[in-house]
Amino acid sequence: MIDYMRAFKHYKYRKKRRFGNLLHTGTICAALIVSLGLLGATYASWNQSFNLFGSISTGEVSIIITNVALESSDSYESLSFDTNRAGNVVDEVNMRVVSRANPFNSILVFTVENNGTVPVICEGIDSSVPDSLGVELVAAPDRIEPGQSAPVKVKITKGYVENFEFSTFLRFVQAV
Known part of the structure; x- marks a missing residue:
């Protein structure tokens, strides 16, 4: 044991x-x-990748010109001024002037309406106009709220010329 x-x-x-x-x-x-x-x-x-896709929209800028009027001009022998419309939107402005003034000055008043969803400001005028033509923004509101209309004044200055045509654009951007 x-x-x-x-x-x-x-x-x-x-x-x-x-x-x-x-x-x-x-x-x-x-x-x-x-x-x-x-x-x-x-x-x-462990390798995991994340793909993030996003879209940020702060609103929509949509401006239409509802009316154009000739506010003032230098002396002239004859002047014709008319607008082409598509509904209530002005597509084109035709102005024919015979004048002995050199340079000839005129001020056009564009009535613009903000149909967008954000407030806008008029930043200026397209700078692609010929050098012999002076196009400048005279007066514009500080801010155009959605649904509001406001006048924008533009001064056009041109020396002596025959049969002259041009086009330009008003530039609007979102107001911050």
Whole structure:
């Protein structure tokens, strides 16, 4: 029986020793290195890209010219002034002047209506007119709110010429 007890004690001691080896510092460090290695590998392989698409709309700028009037001009021998319309929108202004004034000056008043959803301002006039023609913005409101109409005055200056035609554009931008 003593041999049995000794063998049991030896087995018991051996089993504790084996169990103690699993909690040894080297074993814990090795397990930690392996787990951190796996964590790093999985983090490195996790590649997810995000595509963000967006559209921002602050409103719509829509200006129409509802009327054009000749406010003043230099002396002239004959003058004809008419507008071509498409509904209530002015498409084209035709002015034929015979004058001895050099240069000839006239001021046109454009009635513009803001049909957009944001307030606008008149930034100026298209600069692609010929050098011999002077077109300048005389007066414009600080701001035209949606649904409102306002007058914009433009001065046209031209020296002596026969059969001269030109076109230009008023530039409107969103008011900030």
